Amino acid sequence: MSIENNILVKLNNVGLKQNQKWLVQGVSLQVEKGKIVTLIGPNGSGKSTTAKIALGFYKNIEGNVEKYTSNIGYVPQKISIDWTLPLRVNDLMLLTENLSDEVINESLTLTGVKHLKDKSLANLSGGEFQRVLLARAISKKPDLLVLDEPVQGVDFTGEIELYELIKELSLKLNCGILLISHDLHTVMSATDHVVCLNGHVCCCGSPSEVAKNSEYKALFGEQASQTLAIYEHKHDHVHTTDGEVKKK
């Protein structure tokens, strides 16, 4: 592990091309211990792809990934459990690691779903399922948590609660978190560093900096950034509907 600077994973100018089309290009970022990095951007902007590159899913990427830990907890964006496989919450908790009952109870209590431990996954609501997935990811006390829209389907108050929990966890476990969200507002308070993606890095910085950025406003609309931006920079490109960059 690179101890001096606490870096867990570092992406150096990475990109991925599939079927002659760049899914994402020129992304550099790093996740450090105890820090939360949030990727935001519209649909198809390459957020999940970037996270998967960081996880090492793709072999034929441009640039390189430096990974300094293998203890990773992951909440994928989409997970559908086949009905042919009978699975209880408890079975899911034990999926990748053999955990003691105590640890399982503790994690489920943290995300507020301890009472569902013996329930079948097929009977959970979307929000409950997300909480279980989050509990599973944190239960093995990972160095790096990769959370791909971890609060989808959770109601608004629950959403804020869970983001607060994620923030708490990053401090308590001293783990780094790579968080994906499509909404800056709810993650604002919990985030140390924001990377705004749209096929490439549009802008990055602290949440308040990004909120003021004109590219962010162009992507999410004026309303999305409640604070009036003082700083503005010139656009040298536009995006086509599929997110491709076109020079003006």
Next chain:
Amino acid sequence: MLDDFFIRALVAGIGIAFVAGPLGCFVVWRRLSYFGDTLAHSALLGVTIAYSLEFNIAVSIFLISSVIALILIQLQRKTNLPSDALLGLLAHSSLAVGLVVIGFLTFIRFDIMGLLFGDILAVNKKDLFIIWFGGALILITLKIIWKPLFASTVNYELAEAEGLNPDRAKAVFTVLLAAIIAISIKLVGVLLITGMLIIPTAMARNLSDNPQKMVIFSIIGGLLSVFIGLFSSLEFNTPSGPSIIAAALVLFIFSLLKVKQTIQLKN
């Protein structure tokens, strides 16, 4: 004791039921029943090769099934045909080629019905050794790859992200599938092996709410099918393989009663 053909068939059947239960669960969970069928069909070709080269049948079937699995992977990569079409292509063409080769081998007398549907009279002591020793190896290997295989069955990306190497587990599982087909061909025959893998498992699904239970119930279902099937085969002089599978079907139908009850309870 093992001198009695019926006892030998029972011992063979028990061994196969223990292996078919857990493997069958993964076949159902991973939706591989047609894949299993394809491997089993190709086994006939393996038998003919074994006879013509005077080679061990189980080893020959195992090798041919593995080759067919590799060919399938290549075809999936290189053609635009859907998987089920490729599986049908391989299953029936290898079955056909196997039967054509048998036609050429006029100097050997084949019991084709026995190959297709199993023949308990054909189970000898050497087969028992292969079934129990091979079966133990299959189960030990499955135990070793259980975690990555199961995790990637639930979600491939999750298993990969957390460093479990799902591709290796999948490759090993394919080999295990070829292996169980190789060891169980004499008892149930090439056309019915997939039934032995799937029907007790389907019954178990109706009775279980978690994966461990499903594995245990499918082993129990397999054992009961072997007992009931073989005894009725002896009693009514019916072919062994179809009798075992028919017994499994009866158990499955009984398990549906339980499903009906649960649905009524829910309403």
